[in-house]
Amino acid sequence: MTNASVAAQAAVAHLARTYDPASTVVVMEDLDLSGVRGRRRFALRRVQRIVEKRFPHVEYIEPAYTSQVCLRHHAATQPPM
Secondary structure: OOHHHHHHHHHHHHHHHHOOOOOOEEEEEOOOOOOOOHHHHHHHHHHHHHHHHHOOEEEEEOHHHHHOOOHHHHHHHOOOO
């Protein structure tokens, strides 16, 4: 097992200890891995499989929703004119 797999398992185990897997809905980005190769692709798929195995309720959302900038936060970080 690679270090990334061990770290992913440890992180998911921590989530499972912190939150009840039977009543928790995990929300993950539905990543398009078509252009990703090698270790990164393997690691992302491994994390998804580990989460799916531990938590029965996993929902995937479009990355566009999670990548958007919060307008309130964005306005607060802009310098005054």
